[in-house]
Amino acid sequence: MKGRGLNIALCLYVGLIFIFVFAPIIFSLIFSFNSQRFPTIPLGEFSTEWYVKIFNDEDVWKAVRNSVIVSSSTAVLATILGFCTAYSDFRYNFRFKGPYLALILLPPTIPLIIMALAMLAWLSRIGMSGQLWSIILAHSVLTAPFAMAIIRLRLHQMDPDLEAAAWNLGGTEWQAMRHVIVPFCAPAIVSALCLTAAVSFDEFAVAWFVSGLNKTVPIVILEIVQGNIDPTVNAIGTFVFLTSMTLVVLAQVIFLSRQIKSHS
Amino acid sequence: MAKDPKSNQKHYLRRDVLRLGGGVALSTPFVSRAWAQTTEINMLAWYGHGEPDIVGAFEEANNVKFVPKYYAGGDNMLALIAQSPPGTYDIILSDAEFVQQLNLAGYIEEMDANDYPFDDMLHEDFTKFPGHWDGDTLFSMMVRCGHLGVSYNTTAMSAEEASSYDGFWKPELAGKVGHFDWHLPNLGMMSLLNGNSAGLWDLSDDQWAAVQEKTMSLRTQVGGFFDYGGTFNGMKNGEMLAMCGIGDWITGALERDGAPVASVIPKEGGIQWTESYCIGKGTDKADIVKTFIQYMLSPEGQTKSAQMLAYPGFAITKAGRAMLQDVDPAEAKRSHQIDGMVNEPIALIDDGRIHYRDIPQQQSLEDWNDFWSEYKNA
Amino acid sequence: MKGQLKFDVYALTWRLPIILWQLLFFVGPVVYMIVISLFVVKNYRMTEAFELVNWARMLTRGYFWDSYAYTLFIASLSATIAMVVAFPAAWTLAFRATEAQRRWAVFLLIIPFFTSYLVRTFSWYVILAESGVLNAMLGYVGLGPFKMLNTHFGTLIGYLTLTLPLAVILQTVTMANIDKTLIEAARNLGCKPFATIWRVVLPLSKTGFIVAALFCFILAFGDFVAPFYLGGSQEPTLPILILDTTKSGQQWPRAAVVAIMMMATLFTVAFTAIALAYRTPKGAKA
Numbered sequence: 001m002k003g004r005g006l007n008i009a010l011c012l013y014v015g016l017i018f019i020f021v022f023a024p025i026i027f028s029l030i031f032s033f034n035s036q037r038f039p040t041i042p043l044g045e046f047s048t049e050w051y052v053k054i055f056n057d058e059d060v061w062k063a064v065r066n067s068v069i070v071s072s073s074t075a076v077l078a079t080i081l082g083f084c085t086a087y088s089d090f091r092y093n094f095r096f097k098g099p100y101l102a103l104i105l106l107p108p109t110i111p112l113i114i115m116a117l118a119m120l121a122w123l124s125r126i127g128m129s130g131q132l133w134s135i136i137l138a139h140s141v142l143t144a145p146f147a148m149a150i151i152r153l154r155l156h157q158m159d160p161d162l163e164a165a166a167w168n169l170g171g172t173e174w175q176a177m178r179h180v181i182v183p184f185c186a187p188a189i190v191s192a193l194c195l196t197a198a199v200s201f202d203e204f205a206v207a208w209f210v211s212g213l214n215k216t217v218p219i220v221i222l223e224i225v226q227g228n229i230d231p232t233v234n235a236i237g238t239f240v241f242l243t244s245m246t247l248v249v250l251a252q253v254i255f256l257s258r259q260i261k262s263h264s
Numbered sequence: 265m266a267k268d269p270k271s272n273q274k275h276y277l278r279r280d281v282l283r284l285g286g287g288v289a290l291s292t293p294f295v296s297r298a299w300a301q302t303t304e305i306n307m308l309a310w311y312g313h314g315e316p317d318i319v320g321a322f323e324e325a326n327n328v329k330f331v332p333k334y335y336a337g338g339d340n341m342l343a344l345i346a347q348s349p350p351g352t353y354d355i356i357l358s359d360a361e362f363v364q365q366l367n368l369a370g371y372i373e374e375m376d377a378n379d380y381p382f383d384d385m386l387h388e389d390f391t392k393f394p395g396h397w398d399g400d401t402l403f404s405m406m407v408r409c410g411h412l413g414v415s416y417n418t419t420a421m422s423a424e425e426a427s428s429y430d431g432f433w434k435p436e437l438a439g440k441v442g443h444f445d446w447h448l449p450n451l452g453m454m455s456l457l458n459g460n461s462a463g464l465w466d467l468s469d470d471q472w473a474a475v476q477e478k479t480m481s482l483r484t485q486v487g488g489f490f491d492y493g494g495t496f497n498g499m500k501n502g503e504m505l506a507m508c509g510i511g512d513w514i515t516g517a518l519e520r521d522g523a524p525v526a527s528v529i530p531k532e533g534g535i536q537w538t539e540s541y542c543i544g545k546g547t548d549k550a551d552i553v554k555t556f557i558q559y560m561l562s563p564e565g566q567t568k569s570a571q572m573l574a575y576p577g578f579a580i581t582k583a584g585r586a587m588l589q590d591v592d593p594a595e596a597k598r599s600h601q602i603d604g605m606v607n608e609p610i611a612l613i614d615d616g617r618i619h620y621r622d623i624p625q626q627q628s629l630e631d632w633n634d635f636w637s638e639y640k641n642a
Numbered sequence: 643m644k645g646q647l648k649f650d651v652y653a654l655t656w657r658l659p660i661i662l663w664q665l666l667f668f669v670g671p672v673v674y675m676i677v678i679s680l681f682v683v684k685n686y687r688m689t690e691a692f693e694l695v696n697w698a699r700m701l702t703r704g705y706f707w708d709s710y711a712y713t714l715f716i717a718s719l720s721a722t723i724a725m726v727v728a729f730p731a732a733w734t735l736a737f738r739a740t741e742a743q744r745r746w747a748v749f750l751l752i753i754p755f756f757t758s759y760l761v762r763t764f765s766w767y768v769i770l771a772e773s774g775v776l777n778a779m780l781g782y783v784g785l786g787p788f789k790m791l792n793t794h795f796g797t798l799i800g801y802l803t804l805t806l807p808l809a810v811i812l813q814t815v816t817m818a819n820i821d822k823t824l825i826e827a828a829r830n831l832g833c834k835p836f837a838t839i840w841r842v843v844l845p846l847s848k849t850g851f852i853v854a855a856l857f858c859f860i861l862a863f864g865d866f867v868a869p870f871y872l873g874g875s876q877e878p879t880l881p882i883l884i885l886d887t888t889k890s891g892q893q894w895p896r897a898a899v900v901a902i903m904m905m906a907t908l909f910t911v912a913f914t915a916i917a918l919a920y921r922t923p924k925g926a927k928a
Binding site for chain 3: 195
């Protein structure tokens with residue numbers, strides 16, 4: 001039947017799209033265990049030499065340490081900022097609310113390379129360039145919109161009367177916040193933490209510009225790609241993929257996938 | 265913890281676990297170094313100079329750790345150093361023609377010529393290399409050099425075709441000629457092709473226009489513009505069959521791995537790149553930096569430099585070359601660093617076939633860089 | 643309800659942080675970048691000035707406009723391709739898949755979007771090389787080898803890697819939220835399948851699709867990784883130009899000029915797109 005044929009074709013098409021999207025990740029994983037320096041088919045032998053190499057490389061460990069510090073600090077900062085803004089948007093209507101929201105939502109519309117240049121110039125000017133803090137500051141600006149969007153989505157689901165009910169029962173605004181709003185938003189907050197950490201963990205353009213001599217993992221990857229390319233990139237890449245994927249899956253499982261369900 | 269026979273067992277196990285855990289932690293390279301309080305030396309250099317094969321032995325012996333920041337091209341180096349606070353870099357590897365810029369901007373310290381083996385140089389020019397000195401004061405110590413010419417894939421081009429820069433225009437190479445993405449060596453080669461020979465960097469307006477025209481005519485052959493990694497890759501996997509703006513420093517590393525590539529000095533002449541170490545201004549580690557520079561000029565350091573994994577260079581001291589021939593005769597032969605061999609580098613310099621790389625005299629670096637951007641967009 | 647003169651500490655606690663933070667670390671950098679476009683570089687150091695020389699120099703350069711035109715072209719092309727390639731898949735997920743399948747699909751597609759773009763690009767470099775995986779596989783069937791790297795094709799593949807997941811997700815979510823009864827009504831009125839798509843589904847999805855295309859465009863416009871590593875800088879795009887000017891001689895002011903031109907272009911495109919997206923067609927109900 002024509003309908004059947006079409007259905008199969010469409011399913012194959014979707015499958016192709018998925019293959020295209022996941023191919024680089026899968027190949028990177030395969031190549032990381034491949035002995036060849038410049039992988040091709042037929043593959044070389046199975047080898048863990050690239051993993052051994054990065055495990056013994058002190059610079060990589062230092063970069064991992066930096067990356068963890070940067071992404072966790074960024075996550076915390078971005079989530080706080082996102083929460084404040086989401087709550088303000090949810091609860092209040094005030095003059096200049098439009099520009100207010102634009103302030104947090106604009107950064108993703110500006111290409112990273114431009115943000116990188118601007119951050120570098122500005123942070124150099126105020127003397128805060130070249131340190132881990134520089135990266136954390138820059139990343140918090142870039143990831144806050146994600147946090148804000150997630151938390152705002154969650155607040156959207158909350159019955160606004162809940163807060164009022166808490167006040168009527170004698171609580172102050174602060175108490176209502178602590179006992180009603182925050183617990184309600186908890187899944188969104190955790191989700192935001194995970195997602196912003198993931199974004200920060202992979203970001204290399206801005207980090208490269210403002211980090212000075214401090215390296216995060218993406219910068220190490222960039223340097224390998226710019227320098228003597230070998231499959232250690234794939235080995236590092238595997239770890240990076242695993243970390244990002246875990247964070248994103250967590251974020252979705254905890255919160256987002258429920259949203260997609262309830263909206264359909 | 266309650267006092268009973270079981271708790272003693274727990275204590276015993278816990279102590280063991282701690283001991284085991286401590287042992288594992290100490291074996292992680294990162295932690296063991298942290299315990300030892302190593303001095304960190306910030307290095308600004310071309311790719312590969314801070315890697316274990318060069319600095320590893322020195323780091324072990326002197327309890328230091330090099331923290332490298334890599335650049336590609338003198339312009340890039342200047343940009344990086346200008347955007348960092350003074351004193352960021354303790355040691356700077358610079359191309360000879362950029363040392364004066366570093367000095368003018370006040371980024372480097374004076375050096376004492378007596379500290380270094382000037383009496384053991386292979387060529388007289390190296391004892392007073394232009395750019396390293398300001399009058400009689402030494403600002404940068406030459407450490408290695410190499411020659412740029414025609415780099416090609418031996419299966420796609422014959423040695424004869426490669427004996428002239430005209431080889432890049434070979435029709436079969438359309439779309440397979442690559443450029444190392446830095447204007448200076450590329451335009452220098454075009455200048456040599458135009459016959460400017462010794463005055464290749466000192467171009468009048470007419471000569472400069474002629475060089476630009478010549479360069480533009482190559483555009484249809486070009487397959488891409490690459491950074492260090494891309495150049496390396498392109499030649500290795502055969503995407504590019506000829507590369508302009510490089511020399512044995514790229515093909516040598518690939519040749520060592522068995523790739524069918526080579527570099528030759530064409531009849532129009534080749535260009536010499538010269539690297540030297542400077543001591544960063546305001547550093548508090550000048551002594552250890554000096555020791556390192558001396559190490560790089562010792563026979564051991566010179567041999568390591570010639571064998572450098574990232575890219576090979578020539579040893580510049582007699583003792584260095586002697587040790588290289590001793591320790592790695594294959595490499596010495598491959599790079600023609602044996603007296604009397606054909607294409608022996610010092611002989612090439614003496615024959616006038618090598619021209620030291622320099623910055624353009626009558627145009628600014630910006631002018632050349634501007635043209636380079638235009639060329640890329642053509 | 644809050645007193646006009648009383649400072650609502652509670653409200654301000656939540657409202658102020660983002661204002662201060664963004665002013666300091668977002669507005670500040672952007673404004674400063676506009677300012678430094680007027681500075682002058684002497685001896686590789688940027689000195690404060692108020693001169694238009696950087697603007698004059700950049701905007702009179704042929705290569706700037708060449709690069710501008712090319713970037714505009716290739717970004718638009720890649721956004722178009724991404725939207726077109728994504729459509730059949732998104733349509734399938736929105737109308738033919740069960741809700742659970744759709745959820746899983748979106749769940750999976752979100753993942754690569756948040757993983758390292760750089761490693762994925764390098765992976766493509768290896769796959770597309772002349773002696774790489776794809777050519778080897780095609781070789782078994784007797785095709786090729788094709789030159790895929792250092793071409794516009796390579797650049798496009800890179801852009802697609804960046805934008806395709808996003809395009810599919812946004813299109814799917816948009817179409818899944820269309821009122822199904824409208825489509826049924828069209829069918830009942832005798833509308834053929836393709837016509838249904840053209841005259842019912844697409845117009846109803848207009849807003850979501852325009853936003854999706856806009857983001858694909860923005861992402862491609864600002865990316866330097868794909869054209870540099872997969873396209874061999876053939877030709878260099880504006881982001882590569884920014885990199886080049888920053889790397890050589892500390893020319894931040896000139897890089898800033900390029901950056902400002904890019905931002906101006908993006909804002910123009912964005913405003914036009916949003917206006918188009920939310921405009922109600924003449925004679926139709928809002």
